[in-house]
Amino acid sequence: MTQNKFNSTELSLNAKLQILTLAYENKASHIGGALSIVDVLAVLYSSVLNYNIADSKDEKRDRLFYSKGHCCTALYAILAEVGFYEKTALDGFTKDGSYFTSHVNSKVPGIELSTGSLGHALSVACGVAIAGKRKNADWKTYCILSDGELNEGSNWEAILFAAHHNLDNLTVIIDFNKIQSFGRVEEVIKLEPLAAKFESFGFEVFEIDGHNHSEIFETLSGKKYTTQKPKVIIANTVKGKGVLFMENKLAWHYKSPSEAEYNEAINFIKSNN
Amino acid sequence: MRTAFIKQLVEEAEHNESIFLLVGDLGFSVVEPFAEKFPDRFLNVGIAEQNMTGIAAGLAKEGYNVFTYSIGNFPTLRCLEQIRYDVCYHNLSVKIVAVGGGYSYGPLGASHHTTEDIGTLRTIPNITVCSPGDPLEAKAITTMLCNSSSPGYLRLGKAGETIVHNELSLDSNKMIPVIEGKETVVLATGGILAYAKNYITQNNLDWGLYSVPIIKPFDETTLETLANKYPNFITIEEHQLSSGFGSAVLESINNLYFNKKIKTFPNLRRIGIPDIFIDYAGSQDFLRNEAGLRF
Structure with a gap:
């Protein structure tokens, strides 16, 4: 089992550079949502999750479900950084015959579940968490969702279920970057008051700055947990975080950078770290 | 069931x-x-x-x-x-x-x-x-x-269906012989099997009858044997005709014919629901009749 082996700042920096490179070289989308969640992933994989790079199915591992599968580059990059596979494996990203599809693929070591259709993974995570309860297992279950994804009714079925069954071995993380596929969340289907919604459904709720590594760690480490309820971490994030001209811009849900934009973005990331 | x-x-x-x-x-x-x-x-x-x-x-x-x-x-x-x-x-x-x-x-x-x-x-x-x-x-x-x-x-159906078989041992996905006959063989799936058996026996027809409880993967091996014996096929199912059981049989017959496993393409009549909803109440038997699920 691996834990506490990596520096989250370094992990995040390297992953951000990789996200930009993958998007640029492969003309891929969803940079914005990858940059909004990568800090949370960096903290998870540097100091929170138990995992085994030699055996990605290790029974004792924590199970992380990545429901916002379209933001695959962030997770693919982090998994390469921590050693589930060589970074060169990412050269195959979206190429003919490669398992590195542009929505996360469970054929890739370290990916629990293929996603891409929104509103699926939380139910699966609930099933895994129930199994953990029935087996008195020590491992934990995590599920990362996008904010727009909360439009899907299936998530609310799972949220009701998790609270009813006191799944305190389940932590839901919402990447609340406030922009979804075709507009701002508050304009498309408003979620606020989001924390109050989760509280009323029976979750223990934490609202954090999803780019502040110490705050992410302090929360995900569980030190603040006081109840037997399932947890939700509402990570307030910025879509396109770290690249000024991408921040809070809907266009970067779709666009891949030109050469000039790519070079500028790389400079932003390097100079901000 | x-x-x-x-x-x-x-x-x-x-x-x-x-x-x-x-x-x-x-x-x-x-x-x-x-x-x-x-x-x-x-x-x-x-x-x-x-x-x-x-x-x-x-x-x-x-x-x-x-x-x-x-x-x-x-x-x-x-x-x-x-x-x-x-x-x-x-x-x-x-x-x-x-x-x-x-x-x-x-x-x-x-x-x-x-x-x-x-x-x-x-x-x-x-x-x-x-x-x-x-x-x-x-x-x-x-x-x-x-x-x-x-x-x-x-x-499944519901409760209280007729038991059709005297005894049964299931051999992987093999279809189950119920009656051997000549010229015509009926392939049935689901609870409508009992109707098919009753119809054949009550009318003293010289038809064969096979039950097909596993539609996928389809038992093409038995189908090949049957197609070499019976020139006429009837499929019956309580399901839409489109893409249902009869369609699966038709696809498999076509595979066999294309791959030259059978010499002639049998006459195939498919009994199923003809692309309709039924918007009124009725017993199962009544609605089967309304939908034309009859020989």
């Missing part, structure tokens, strides 16, 4: 600790024997079939052989994408059990007419599609699904 199913599931669960049953707030006076005996492997997830199917996938990932149970369209069409992507794409051990196949719940209205399930599910890779014709077949298929580690679909 549903009684045969739950009785057999309890029996299998006695010695197979991986079996887990999820219900979508249905199964009153059916599933209690399982729930009481194996409370650690039973869960009523509520009226939430998408969630039930996702939970089933999660439990299956952790080593359980999970059965989801509800009525007709609810554990199937309502959560089709969860079946396709969470269960079948990941090839997980989830068995979907639908009660009320065809017009079993006729008087309840079109919401409860389960008439597109076979066609829909059989297009999805990795899933075995089963439609037993009597309680003995339901029992045998339940055992088979309990011992399988890939996705499955079990379409």
Whole structure:
């Protein structure tokens, strides 16, 4: 089992550079949502999750479900950084015959579940968490969702279920970057008051700055947990975080950078770290 | 059939600790024997079939052989994408059990007419599609699904169906001979099997009759033998004609003919629902008649 082996700042920096490179070289989308969640992933994989790079199915591992599968580059990059596979494996990203599809693929070591259709993974995570309860297992279950994804009714079925069954071995993380596929969340289907919604459904709720590594760690480490309820971490994030001209811009849900934009973005990331 | 199913599931669960049953707030006076005996492997997830199917996938990932149970369209069409992507794409051990196949719940209205399930599910890779014709077949298929580690679909009727077979041993996906005949052979799937048998015997017809409880993977081997013996085929099912059981037979006959396994293409009459909804009440037998499910 691996834990506490990596520096989250370094992990995040390297992953951000990789996200930009993958998007640029492969003309891929969803940079914005990858940059909004990568800090949370960096903290998870540097100091929170138990995992085994030699055996990605290790029974004792924590199970992380990545429901916002379209933001695959962030997770693919982090998994390469921590050693589930060589970074060169990412050269195959979206190429003919490669398992590195542009929505996360469970054929890739370290990916629990293929996603891409929104509103699926939380139910699966609930099933895994129930199994953990029935087996008195020590491992934990995590599920990362996008904010727009909360439009899907299936998530609310799972949220009701998790609270009813006191799944305190389940932590839901919402990447609340406030922009979804075709507009701002508050304009498309408003979620606020989001924390109050989760509280009323029976979750223990934490609202954090999803780019502040110490705050992410302090929360995900569980030190603040006081109840037997399932947890939700509402990570307030910025879509396109770290690249000024991408921040809070809907266009970067779709666009891949030109050469000039790519070079500028790389400079932003390097100079901000 | 549903009684045969739950009785057999309890029996299998006695010695197979991986079996887990999820219900979508249905199964009153059916599933209690399982729930009481194996409370650690039973869960009523509520009226939430998408969630039930996702939970089933999660439990299956952790080593359980999970059965989801509800009525007709609810554990199937309502959560089709969860079946396709969470269960079948990941090839997980989830068995979907639908009660009320065809017009079993006729008087309840079109919401409860389960008439597109076979066609829909059989297009999805990795899933075995089963439609037993009597309680003995339901029992045998339940055992088979309990011992399988890939996705499955079990379409049941309700309770009280006629037992068609005197005895039965299921040999993988082989179709089951009921009557041997000449010239014409009937292939039936699901609860309408009893009607087919009665019709043939009461009219003293010299027809053969085979029950096909497993539609996918289809038993092309037996079909080849039959096609070399019988020039005339009739398929009968309580399902839409489009993409259903008869379509599966037609596809397989075409495969055999194209691959030169059979010399002539048999005459094939397909009896099924002719692309209609029925918007009025009726007993199962009445609605079968209305839909033209008659020889």
